[in-house]
Amino acid sequence: MTSEASSGSRRPRSGMLRRRSPEEDSTVLIDVAPEAEKGHTYGSTAPTSESGHREAAGGVGSPSKPRVDFVLVWEEDLRLGRQQGGAGRDETDTRGAWRETFLDNLRAAGLHVDQRAVQGENGAVHYVLLRAPWAVLCYYAEDLRLKLPLQELPNQASNWSAGLLAWLGLPNILLEDVPDVPPEYYSCPFKVSKLSRFLGSDDQENFFTSTERHQILFAILAKTPYGHEKKGLCGIDQLLAEGVFSAAFPLHDGPFRTPPEGPQAPGRTQRQVLFRYWARWSQWNKYQPLDHVRRYFGEKVAFYFAWLGFYTGWLLPAAAVGTLVFLAGCFLVFSDIPTQELCSSTDHFEMCPLCLDCPFWLLSSACTLAQAGRLFDHGGTVFFSAFMALWAVLLLEYWKRQSATLAYRWGCSDYEDIEERPRPQFAASAPTTAPNPVTGEDEPYFPERSRVRRVLAGSTVVVMMVAVVVVCLVSVILYRAIMAILVSRSNNTLLAAWASRIASFTGSVVNLVFILVLSKIYVALAHILTRWEMHRTQTKFEDAFTLKVFIFQFVNFYSSPIYIAFFKGRFVGHPGNYHTLFGVRNEECAAGGCLIELAQELLVIMVGKQIINNVQEILVPKLQGWWQKFRLRSKKRKAGASEAVGQAPWEADYELLPCEGLFDEYLEMVLQFGFVTIFVAACPLAPLFALLNNWVEIRLDARKFVCEHRRPVAERAQDIGIWSHILAGIAHLAVVSNAFLLAFSSDFLPRAYYRWTRAPDLRGFVNFTLARAPPAFASAHNRTCRYQAFREDDGQYSPTYWNLLAIRLAFVIVFEHVVFSIGRILDLLVPDIPESVEVKVKREYYLAKQALAENEALSGTNGAKDNYSQSSERSLGPQPTLPGGGQASQVPSL
Structure with a gap:
């Protein structure tokens, strides 16, 4: 959320419109240069303290190799470059300039950017590996209002047919025991200042799930400019449309084939579980996980x-x-x-x-x-x-x-x-x-x-x-x-x-x-x-x-x-x-x-x-x-x-x-x-x-x-x-x-x-539905004929037609x-929302209110706020600075 200190201008009153300035259009999301000078590794894939563990449920990473959250790809065709004239070469140079500007802005936004290339005879395929450090993840998680867990719930997920069969005492052939069932939580929007209130906040590597990391990375990619923003030179979608990049995607967490030990083996990935228990044709008669x-x-x-x-x-x-x-x-x-x-x-x-x-x-x-x-x-x-x-x-x-x-x-x-x-x-x-x-x-x-x-x-x-x-x-x-x-x-x-x-x-x-x-x-x-x-x-x-x-x-x-x-x-x-x-x-x-x-x-x-x-x-x-x-x-x-x-x-x-x-x-x-x-x-x-x-x-x-x-x-x-x-x-x-x-x-x-009106056994019904051709038509063809309609011999609608119409x-x-x-x-x-869900929503609202209380009138002494802020700063590490001079807890809105 942008404060007055970080924006450098007074916030407009409620209900007032304000035209955006050119400076705002080109604002860098997070400027980490001052911290980089202090020895931080933003902008590279050097291992850091938060990248040394594998995510519990999938993800690409290891103790020696940092996690990869997102991949950008572009292909270089040397034959095309040799064949093109001046205009084509200028277009290629423009795309290259856009690409470099975009990658520089991603580094400025705090992302680790690592480039790899697979060389071929007439070109190369370039891969840009992106990773968001812990601090950036926290900043954007708050800005995107990601809901993170406060308290685990007993897993009560059930299917109506499963409940019915259980009540009748019948076996359920549709049911299958799928491993790694995700737990249910009470959750609320994430706040950096209340980091310690959220479950798993002491495990930086696994605190954010892979899908949450992908959402944060894509939000940054979608917002990052590569030129003048008012001209539409902004975001990965536009770069893909212009052919600057060939693809942008998060990685699967490994191959989908299950290891020889089977899908229950330790180290199985989410993708392997989904393939074994969901994507195979033999699962046609099972509940979806x-x-x-x-x-x-x-x-x-x-x-x-x-x-x-x-x-x-x-x-x-x-x-x-x-x-x-x-x-x-x-x-x-x-x-x-x-x-x-x-x-x-x-x-x-x-x-x-x-x-x-x-x-x-x-x-x-x-x-x-x-x-x-x-x-x-x-x-x-x-x-x-x-x-x-x-x-x-x-x-x-x-x-x-x-x-x-x-x-x-x-x-x-x-x-x-x-x-x-x-x-x-x-x-x-x-x-x-x-x-x-x-x-x-x-x-x-x-x-x-x-x-x-x-x-x-x-x-x-x-x-x-x-x-x-x-x-x-x-x-x-x-x-x-x-x-x-x-x-x-x-x-x-x-x-x-x-x-x-x-x-x-x-x-x-x-x-x-x-x-x-x-x-x-x-x-x-x-x-x-x-x-x-x-x-x-x-x-x-x-x-x-x-x-x-x-x-x-x-x-x-x-x-x-x-x-x-x-x-x-x-x-x-x-x-x-x-x-x-x-x-x-x-x-x-x-x-x-x-x-x-x-x-x-x-x-x-x-x-x-x-x-x-x-x-x-x-x-x-x-x-x-x-x-x-x-x-x-x-x-x-x-x-x-x-x-x-x-x-x-x-x-x-x-x-x-x-x-x-x-x-x-x-x-x-x-x-x-x-x-x-x-x-x-x-x-x-x-x-x-x-x-x-x-x-x-x-x-x-x-x-x-x-x-x-x-x-x-x-x-x-x-x-x-x-x-x-x-x-x-x-x-x-x-x-x-x-x-x-x-x-x-x-x-x-x-x-x-x-x-009702003629024959209960329907005898003669076929003749009842057929009208005779008018005499003029019959004489013109020297034969009479029938057609399906309720009409008189002169072609006018019969009383039966009007009775049937009524x-x-x-x-x-x-x-x-x-x-x-x-x-x-x-x-x-049938109420649209089950009563049990309404009760859980109220309970979640109450827990969120307690967890995010700002002073001891709700959750302790007045010093609690400073304690949480200090603890969150210790967890996050040094904070990247913003263009306005504020800290990253004041990250600009996406």
Whole structure:
């Protein structure tokens, strides 16, 4: 926290804005030069008193070699330098100057910087090994408000299913004894002056975990300038984008393969434990060790896997009920009287052409499709739709409880409100500063009115991209209509009979191609727009980016199913008066109805996308990893380097693939959740396919993080972010969607109406649903035909149509109100935060207040403060000085 002494100027009053000066933009974070002159080893990797021990749970270091907290890499290609002209050489020189300035500023910030190079025939790979000494770690831990432990708690982590099985006295095959279970703590934000109050403060080497050290190092890297900060020349992210560095990553704590003695052997690493008990395919039926995942990868990654596992567990009952509903449909096919009438009608019902040049056809030819449609369209589907709506509500309610429990257990309950700092890119570009209303500290500030204008401008781009998706959808619709006409003209009678189905299936494939191509383009565009909007924190930035992409992807993925479910076949007209779109006759539902076509569309998009994604996630990383290793090792072989000497850890990790974040993983699961809930009335098997996919997805993603990717920077998170709100919106939309599906796309209500008003056994139902072509159409073609509609012989809607319309609208209203009411009651009955967590939060607040008391009125005599300050100074060692002359306990805010 910056004091008046260190800043050299008076702090502005609360609520006042202050324009930042050029001097502030170029302020060095920590100036250690005066201490370096006294014999300190800042800026080198010489062993120091705090670097002589190995971290208890992983880390790269030994008594003879200091720990490496972070690695920067750049590649030098001598051939490229010889080929480039003057402009290219100038660009290379500029990058080199930026790199040297950046490294000098890191040394000035108190980091140990050690440079290594692996020479090749035509270039070299340079590695910059970074380490933060004890003093720097303490300063930034306080500035970042890292929560550190005050008191250990009995480990009470449990799983609801484990508790249920224990209560029932049943064996739990999902449970496995994972070693090195991280303990639980009461914690509070770290303060240097109260160092002795925190657990483990006497062990400087292991006081900060490896993930906490990585967070501190990355915070320094993200803030350190390499030129004029107001011009955006600041931070490692910008240097990576400019190609100054090839990679920046923390090290894994050794190989993931377990030693011969096994994962229980002394000296095992966290990575080896995660591989043995989490990332192997044989662990598909075991609980995920989430606390281990959080300790090694950070809260953000752990929350993703917690959500994925929780959602997959809840898919079990949904898949079981959906499978039973599907099996019920299989039995009903053989006893359904309308289906039997249709299949045995032979030449009794001659149907009107489905397209402009399509032939007349017999209704009995659609027997197979009618039977397939009956698998999904029966009374059990109504029950299953209501069941899935309530399932989604309960899933999200209990996830809130689980999320609150994990957030407390991992010490991040108030991260977004209090702990989260402004984004380095935001801080570099913000024109003014203003006091934070929560902490009272001066922070970079961007006027809200300007941000709103930028958000509105970005929204217009989103609308334009959505319009592009709609254009693609119209193109697919026209493609289907034209393809149906072309195939129907085929001399092959089998192809001609299946013209509509072939056009529908190939249209689904074309639509999938459009989806995948447009997704790649829009994600890059959304990232540019979100950066321009100047969001203060990383959480707000990610939420805005997520919302943009999801709106687009929602329209992209769901537009075709929505068209089939609610629009296709609704605006066709009747024989002699067909409606057209751009001169092409509007599509009709193929024989068997639109519901079976919707089920086909869902299976093509949902299952097809899952197969493509899984193949990509398995094969692409393998190929990329092989190429990266081949490229780097070939350089060493050409240079005559021996591989027998062994690889350094940073060389081995650089051969791995960069971690690309969690956005695509979340998006895949949320889109899947939409397919499982929004259109479940058309495909009761969707939860089963989702469950099978997710069993593979969990271990596939785990294996990527543990084995194939470089270790990501551990990021803190309070929950899964805006995805929770998106999931809630999908759950509400699913109720409305399924109500309209059952009312307007299913035969459930027409059958019920016919049963009540005409025949309880449904005999004659097929004839009831067919209208006769108007006389003018029949005379023009010298034959009469039937078509599916409730119309009179002159083409006008019949009284039955209007009666059914009233019943359908009433069903929608009743279904929605009943489901929403039950969901609301469940929402009220299930508290978002468990009572046990609320008690622990209050207890933690009390302990934090006691531990950080400033005088003896709370915790002792007035001399306690000086004693703690003196003890902390002895623990920290000599203090680096700041530009304003203050001590490092007054470290500038990141």
